[in-house]
Amino acid sequence: MNEVSITVNGFVGTKPALHRSPNGVEWTTFRVASTRRVRDPRNGEWSDGQTLWFTVKSFRSGARNVAESLVQGDPVVVTGRLSTEDWTDKDGNDRWQLVIDAQAVGPDVTRGLARFTRVVDRSAPDDAAGQEGGPSLEPGPPDSDPWAAAAEGRGPDDEAVGEQTGAEDPVPVGV
Template identity: 50%
Template sequence: MSEALTTLTGFVGDDPRQFVSATGTSFTTFRMATTRRFFDRTKGEWVDGQTLWFTVKSWRDMARNVAESLRKGEPVIATGVLGVDEWISPDGPRTSLVLEARAVGHDLSRGQARFARTVHRSTPDERDRTAPGTGGPADGAEAEPPVSDDPWAAGLPALEDDPEATGGQADGAGLAGSGDEEREPVAAGV
């Protein structure tokens, strides 16, 4: 199956709202505004283009994380499959651009964030409803619990160029730089 992924950068337009679908699956939506900026050579300055509004929809564990992490006005980046919702309102036919999110996070080009790993435990009802091929049990059978909730707990050996795992003695092979070189500061507001 082929999917064309779209990445949007912009700002959260409203606080995320949590819902439960008719099948019992949790999802979260929020509005996102994205404005294209371009350099107008005739004016010699950066100009804002048209602002486009999207509904970003996330499901299951990501839905919970989005609801706990994002607030109105924060810079955000979201990647997913772009689609259109259509419905009839009292004012007539309506449409909305919807991004079915595969990943959502704060835009770190505009600020800092701290990551906190979470482990969401699904209820037995949620596990029973999980479709085959989605990581859950098939035919209502109970799933085996994962060996570990920590993906880094597999006990794999450290890479040779990992100074934290090799007592600070990385040889630097294959690295872009040693970290000691001076770097040019990034211009603010770009």
């Protein structure tokens, strides 16, 4: 099967809306506007070019995270599969839109700051804490994330990452 993968940098154009299908699958939709900056070759001045609009759809576990993380106007980066949807409107006009089935969605941190909060699923039956099921925004146990040590300069195998070698700049291990 041929698929077109795409990454779009733009701004959230509509409030992300969380939906639930009759069989219980959650999905979120929102629109993204991406405007290319163009330079006029005659005078060298920059201006806004054409704005492309995409409908973004995120399914299942990512749907709620997207709906609760993004607001209209946020700078965003979306990666996924590109397709189109066609329909006939109430006036009989043929319509279409570009759709991205999102594989990854995140704030564009080149335009602002963001802090990541991992969602931990507390609904596991062997949950010793005895909390009610469902996801929690609390961090999990420290040993549950092998990359958590990376923030302290350690990798998942407890090898030093970026140790000083006598040079001014850190040198990654294995390079």
